[in-house]
Amino acid sequence: MANARSRSKGVAGWLPVEGGVTAPEGYLASGVAAGIKAEGLDLAVVFSSLPASAAGVFTRNRVQAAPVRLSRERLKLSRGRARAILVNSGCANACTGERGDKDSLLSAQSLASRLNVDAGQVLVASTGAIGYFLPMPKLLKGVGAAASALNSKGGLAAAHAIMTTDTCEKVVAFEGVVGGKVVRIGGMAKGSGMIHPDMATMLGVITTDFKVAPGALQKVLRRVVERTFNCLTVDGDTSTNDTVFVLANGASGAAASDGRSLLEFEKGLGLVCAELAKKIARDGEGATKFVEVTVSRAADFASARTVAKAIAHSPLVKTALFGQELNWGRILCAVGYSKVPFDPDEVALSLNGIPIFRKGAPVAATRARAEKAIQARDLKIEVDLAGGRESATVWTCDLSHEYVNINASYIS
Amino acid sequence: MANARSRSKGVAGWLPVEGGVTAPEGYLASGVAAGIKAEGLDLAVVFSSLPASAAGVFTRNRVQAAPVRLSRERLKLSRGRARAILVNSGCANACTGERGDKDSLLSAQSLASRLNVDAGQVLVASTGAIGYFLPMPKLLKGVGAAASALNSKGGLAAAHAIMTTDTCEKVVAFEGVVGGKVVRIGGMAKGSGMIHPDMATMLGVITTDFKVAPGALQKVLRRVVERTFNCLTVDGDTSTNDTVFVLANGASGAAASDGRSLLEFEKGLGLVCAELAKKIARDGEGATKFVEVTVSRAADFASARTVAKAIAHSPLVKTALFGQELNWGRILCAVGYSKVPFDPDEVALSLNGIPIFRKGAPVAATRARAEKAIQARDLKIEVDLAGGRESATVWTCDLSHEYVNINASYIS
Numbered sequence: 001m002a003n004a005r006s007r008s009k010g011v012a013g014w015l016p017v018e019g020g021v022t023a024p025e026g027y028l029a030s031g032v033a034a035g036i037k038a039e040g041l042d043l044a045v046v047f048s049s050l051p052a053s054a055a056g057v058f059t060r061n062r063v064q065a066a067p068v069r070l071s072r073e074r075l076k077l078s079r080g081r082a083r084a085i086l087v088n089s090g091c092a093n094a095c096t097g098e099r100g101d102k103d104s105l106l107s108a109q110s111l112a113s114r115l116n117v118d119a120g121q122v123l124v125a126s127t128g129a130i131g132y133f134l135p136m137p138k139l140l141k142g143v144g145a146a147a148s149a150l151n152s153k154g155g156l157a158a159a160h161a162i163m164t165t166d167t168c169e170k171v172v173a174f175e176g177v178v179g180g181k182v183v184r185i186g187g188m189a190k191g192s193g194m195i196h197p198d199m200a201t202m203l204g205v206i207t208t209d210f211k212v213a214p215g216a217l218q219k220v221l222r223r224v225v226e227r228t229f230n231c232l233t234v235d236g237d238t239s240t241n242d243t244v245f246v247l248a249n250g251a252s253g254a255a256a257s258d259g260r261s262l263l264e265f266e267k268g269l270g271l272v273c274a275e276l277a278k279k280i281a282r283d284g285e286g287a288t289k290f291v292e293v294t295v296s297r298a299a300d301f302a303s304a305r306t307v308a309k310a311i312a313h314s315p316l317v318k319t320a321l322f323g324q325e326l327n328w329g330r331i332l333c334a335v336g337y338s339k340v341p342f343d344p345d346e347v348a349l350s351l352n353g354i355p356i357f358r359k360g361a362p363v364a365a366t367r368a369r370a371e372k373a374i375q376a377r378d379l380k381i382e383v384d385l386a387g388g389r390e391s392a393t394v395w396t397c398d399l400s401h402e403y404v405n406i407n408a409s410y411i412s
Numbered sequence: 413m414a415n416a417r418s419r420s421k422g423v424a425g426w427l428p429v430e431g432g433v434t435a436p437e438g439y440l441a442s443g444v445a446a447g448i449k450a451e452g453l454d455l456a457v458v459f460s461s462l463p464a465s466a467a468g469v470f471t472r473n474r475v476q477a478a479p480v481r482l483s484r485e486r487l488k489l490s491r492g493r494a495r496a497i498l499v500n501s502g503c504a505n506a507c508t509g510e511r512g513d514k515d516s517l518l519s520a521q522s523l524a525s526r527l528n529v530d531a532g533q534v535l536v537a538s539t540g541a542i543g544y545f546l547p548m549p550k551l552l553k554g555v556g557a558a559a560s561a562l563n564s565k566g567g568l569a570a571a572h573a574i575m576t577t578d579t580c581e582k583v584v585a586f587e588g589v590v591g592g593k594v595v596r597i598g599g600m601a602k603g604s605g606m607i608h609p610d611m612a613t614m615l616g617v618i619t620t621d622f623k624v625a626p627g628a629l630q631k632v633l634r635r636v637v638e639r640t641f642n643c644l645t646v647d648g649d650t651s652t653n654d655t656v657f658v659l660a661n662g663a664s665g666a667a668a669s670d671g672r673s674l675l676e677f678e679k680g681l682g683l684v685c686a687e688l689a690k691k692i693a694r695d696g697e698g699a700t701k702f703v704e705v706t707v708s709r710a711a712d713f714a715s716a717r718t719v720a721k722a723i724a725h726s727p728l729v730k731t732a733l734f735g736q737e738l739n740w741g742r743i744l745c746a747v748g749y750s751k752v753p754f755d756p757d758e759v760a761l762s763l764n765g766i767p768i769f770r771k772g773a774p775v776a777a778t779r780a781r782a783e784k785a786i787q788a789r790d791l792k793i794e795v796d797l798a799g800g801r802e803s804a805t806v807w808t809c810d811l812s813h814e815y816v817n818i819n820a821s822y823i824s
Contacts, residue, residue, distance in 0.1 A: 063748030063756050095744055097757075097773035130741020131774050194728055194745070235727045236648075237742070238749035315647045315727065315811075316606055316819055323820025329542020330649070332507055333606070336475030337650035344475050345509075361509035362543050399727075404813050407728055408735025 013176050014268045020155030020171030023186035024209035026050045026251035029154035031161030034142020036090035036128075036135055041161035043142040046085045046205050047115060047150050052249035053211075054082035054123065055218040057225050059242035065094035066104040067124040068243060074108075074120055080214020083121040085205055085245055086111045086146075087162045088139065089190070091128040094240040103134045110140050114147035125203050125243045127164055127190060129410065159188035162203055165406055166192045170279040174271050178264045181254035183210045185268045189244075189276040193285040193407060195234035196313075204229065204244040204276055210265050211250030220266045221246050228273035231305060231394045234284040235403070236313045244273075281395035286402030289321050293381045296391040303340045304392035307383060310338035311394075318399035321379060326371050328356050335383060346386035352379060425588050426680045432567025432583030435598035436621035438462050438663035441566035443573030446554020448502035448540075448547055453573035455554040458497045458617050459527060459562050464661035465623075466494035466535065467630040469637050471654035477506035478516040479536040480655060486520075486532055492626020495533040497617055497657055498523045498558075499574045500551065501602065503540040506652040515546045522552050526559035537615050537655045539576055539602060541822065571600035574615055577818055578604045582691040586683050590676045593666035595622045597680045601656075601688040605697040605819060607646035608725075616641065616656040616688055622677050623662030632678045633658050640685035643717060643806045646696035647815070648725045656685075693807035698814030701733050705793045708803035715752045716804035719795060722750035723806075730811035733791065738783050740768050747795060758798040764791060 022029050026049045034043040056075050058068050075082070086107060093100045104124050112119040126134070149157075159169035173186035189204040212220070225244060246269070256262040282290040293311050298304035311317055314334040320327040328349060335347065345360040352373040355363045373379075434441050438461045446455040468487050470480050487494070498519060505512045520534040527534075538546070561569075571581035585598035601616035624632070637656060658681070668674040694702040705723050710716035723729055726746040732739040740761060747759065761769040764785040766778050785791075 059749075061745060061748035062750075062752075062754060063744050092741070095741055095756075095769065095772070095774070097771070099773075129739070130745060131769075194742075196749075237726050237728045237745065240741075240745050240748060314649050315815070316649045319816050319819035320822065322816065323822075325821060327541070327822060329504070329507055329652075330606075332475050333473060333542060333649065333652050336473035336652060337471075337608075342474060344507075357507065357543075359509070360507070361511075362507070399816065401813050401816050403727070404731050404734065404811065404816060407731035409737060410732065410735075410739060 014174040014271050017173045017175045017184065019173050019186055020159055020188050021046050021186045021205055021207045022152055022155035023173030024184035024207050026209055026249045027207045028150040028152055029158040030146045030149035030151065031154065031157035032142055032145045032149055035138040036088055041157065042088055042090045043146050044087045044158035044161035045111065045146040045150060046158060046207065048083050048247050048249045050249040050251055052082060052247040053214040053217045054080050055214060055221045055246045057221060057244050059239055061238050061240050063095065063240045065092055065126060065241045066096060066100035067093055067126045068241060069101065070104045070108065071123045071125065071243065074123060078120050080218060081121065082123050082247060083117045084111060084115055085123045087125045087203060089127050089162050089164050091126060091132050091134050092130045092241050093126040093134050094130040096133055099133060103136055106136065107139060107143065110143045111147060114144060123245055127162065127203050127241055130240060155186060155188065162190040164190060164192065165285055166190050167283055170276055172272050172275040174268050176264065176268050178210065178254045179257060179261045181252055183252045183254045184208065185272045187272045187276050189280060191280040192283055193234060194237040194239045195232060195280060195284065196236045196238045206246040206272060208248045209250065209252035210248050211255035212248045212265065216256055216262060217246060217248055220269060224266060224270045224273050228270060228277045231392065232277040232281055233309060233312045233394065233396050234281065278395050281397050284397030285406045286400040287397030288400050289377060289379055289398040291321060291379045291381065291396045291398065292393060293396065294391060294393045295383045295385060297388055298385045298390050299388035301390045301392050304390050305394060307335055307338045307340050308392050308394035310334040311381060312396035315399055322398040322400045324374050326374050331381060332357060342385045342387050348384040350382045352376060426586040426683050429585045429587045429596065431585050431598055432571055432600050433458050433598045433617055433619045434564055434567035435585030436596035436619050438621055438661045439619045440562040440564055441570040442558045442561035442563065443569035444554055444557045444561055447550040448500055453569065454500055454502045455558050456499045456570035456573035457523065457558040457562060458570055458619065460495050460659050460661045462661040462663055464494060464659040465626040465629045466492050466657065466659050467626060467633045468655060468657045469633060471651055473650050473652050475507065475652045477504055477538060477653045478508060478512035479505055479538045480653060481513065482516045482520065483535045483537065483655065486535060490532050492630060493533065494535050494659060495529045496523060496527055497535045499537045499615060501539050501574050501576050503538060503544050503546050504542045504653050505538040505546050506542040508545055511545060515548055518548065519551055519555065522555045523559060526556060535657055539574065539615050539653055542652060567598060567600065574602040576602060576604065577697055578602050579695055582688055584684050584687040586680050588676065588680050590622065590666045591669060591673045593664055595664045595666045596620065597684045599684045599688050601692060603692040604695055605646060606649040606651045607644060607692060607696065608648045608650045618658040618684060620660045621662065621664035622660050623667035624660050624674065624677065628668055628674060629658060629660055632681060636678060636682045636685050640682060640689045643804065644689040644693055645721060645724045645806065645808050646693065690807050693809050696809030697818045698812040699809030700812050701789060701791055701810040703733060703791045703793065703808050703810065704805060705808065706803060706805045707795045707797060709800055710797045710802050711800035713802045713804050716802050717806060719747055719750045719752050720804050720806035722746040723793060724808035727811055734810040734812045736786050738786050743793060744769060754797045754799050760796040762794045764788060
């Protein structure tokens with residue numbers, strides 16, 4: 001316990017553990033093949049054996065998928081309480097009109113009756129191609145199978161079942177000590193293309209055995225998402241289905257009894273969300289590079305993130321990184337069109353710690369080193385705006401032939 | 413003349429003619445190989461044999477190339493008068509500090525002395541890779557050659573000399589009748605990548621023998637650019653060097669004597685700029701499709717253009733078009749994240765006139781026809797927002813493997 005207590009002093013006090021969404025106490029999960037996709041797991045259930053606080057953030061796209069509309073409404077009606085989450089891949093159930101709404105509702109009702117919980121306690125999410133209806137007979141049969149398969153080690157199978165063009169499962173879990181008690185936070189996410197979250201990522205489910213009231217949980221989630229999932233971009237396309245859910249069932253015995261313990265929990269949740277966001281960028285469609293863009297000395301966080309995102313969105317920057325060309329002019333060009341004020345003669349640019357541009361001109365002496373550095377798998381682009389005290393980090397990937405391949409033949 | 417008069421009644425009154433920037437009376441042009449690029453023409457001069465009104469619009473990127481800074485200052489100091497324009501390809505002279513400023517100034521001075529005009533009467537523009545210095549000995553020698561080569565049929569050579577990754581020259585000229593006199597407007601432009609003009613395109617030079625005061629010319633140019641070059645995107649990257657110049661020397665004898673003649677001129681200028689913008693989209697880097705996106709029944713022009721640009725920017729939409737997949741959900745998704753308010757149940761979508769989505773659901777009956785239509789070289793995407801009376805049209809292209817090829821090895 002002494003060890004655990006010393007770990008609780010800061011972010012470093014949270015240590016990674018196995019298990020994803022089933023790492024915290026009191027959660028079961030499963031992933032099954034319902035036949036929504038041509039092959040592989042495509043239906044996931046996460047279940048809290050205890051009543052739980054629930055919070056969610058959703059896409060700000062005006063075109064919202066049926067499951068987004070349903071889950072948003074349910075969280076409001078239940079005042080932030082939920083027991084289970086049903087997620088399918090292979091079909092986004094977006095732009096499907098009234099029939100889509102009915103299908104989402106029926107799916108949720110079916111799982112609720114299998115789990116013997118109130119119908120309002122099931123949240124839903126879908127991912128896949130837009131404009132297609134859910135294959136309901138297959139899906140309902142799958143719901144039965146997924147409910148039967150629920151188990152305390154199902155976190156990985158569930159993470160696998162929500163994948164689309166992802167090449168790997170994205171799971172993470174951390175353990176820390178809050179108020180003298182061991183608390184775990186676990187999460188899973190999917191996403192590889194159509195990634196430019198605006199208030200949420202493509203899909204994320206986070207569980208914790210911490211006890212926290214729904215209102216506080218929602219506020220903490222919003223703050224954390226702003227600096228994690230919302231600092232992520234693959235292609236600048238904000239999905240119709242972006243959703244992040246958190247369930248908090250209190251099974252650890254640790255509770256948000258004061259501001260300090262809530263802050264400690266927020267740090268842990270931040271770690272989980274940041275790790276998931278980085279995993280999504282690293283597995284961006286066709287990615288050959290993982291790119292971290294940090295903009296420092298900006299007037300405020302929003303300005304810093306705007307500049308970082310301008311760089312991270314630019315297809316010219318991203319193709320140059322794919323080609324391993326030190327075409328840093330494209331980075332400065334993106335900084336320049338971001339609409340954030342700065343003095344071009346004061347801005348400084350570096351790559352993996354090597355200065356490239358400063359005082360209005362290229363740094364000639366480091367050119368050879370920088371040309372070598374750009375060949376690394378992981379790249380760190382740093383821009384110093386010399387205009388304030390705030391900074392932001394955004395995660396992205398390069399733009400490769402494979403991205404074009406994947407998206408030129410997605411539905412066929 | 414009777415025929416000419418009947419043509420002057422509307423936009424249709426302007427008819428295309430040959431010659432580009434040398435189509436109007438009183439202009440000479442040339443394009444030479446100065447050795448700035450590894451091969452081919454790379455230096456262009458456009459010269460008005462009479463004093464001319466001049467107007468310019470420039471990039472709003474905060475990082476501005478040396479030639480942009482110089483030309484902006486000169487137009488201000490000369491109160492909108494210029495005689496010649498010097499344009500080089502192969503080097504953007506951007507992010508080059510004080511040395512870059514001196515190089516641009518020296519280039520302009522050199523051309524002025526060759527042409528025996530006041531140094532303040534020469535405007536300059538550059539295009540190519542960012543972060544490299546102009547090869548001044550080569551460039552100055554080229555200025556001499558270009559000045560000697562000036563001729564009244566040089567419009568095509570000049571247009572060729574400003575190309576970078578362009579696969580063809582972009583020239584256009586129209587002839588109309590204003591106030592009973594024949595007026596011509598000619599133009600050239602370059603641009604294929606880093607195309608998302610904000611107040612100008614990559615580079616455009618327009619000449620006319622119409623007589624119009626500098627202040628009125630600047631206002632007309634701004635209005636026209638807003639609905640032509642600023643409705644163009646290839647990759648969403650706003651260049652550091654975007655520039656459009658217009659020279660008006662009055663050689664036709666026709667003048668902006670009243671509001672009606674100025675309006676007639678504005679129509680002609682609009683035609684020239686729109687044709688150049690479409691040529692740039694059609695020759696977008698790696699393009700296999702020319703795509704016109706029209707958004708109608710929006711609250712205002714700005715909203716309509718915002719929605720159209722969201723579609724035109726989306727790498728998911730653009731790769732689907734390259735793959736000839738009718739993945740229309742991505743189009744609606746882009747409409748949804750454009751931040752412009754609309755009712756998703758009222759929006760309608762069509763492709764080359766074939767309805768695809770309306771009343772909140774896909775149009776099943778037209779699916780096969782639409783899947784065939786998407787194989788055409790020229791695509792017309794129409795979105796009806798059902799929310800107002802204004803519309804906007806944006807031009808773009810698809811996103812292909814060749815775009816990645818070109819930009820993964822641009823400077824090497």
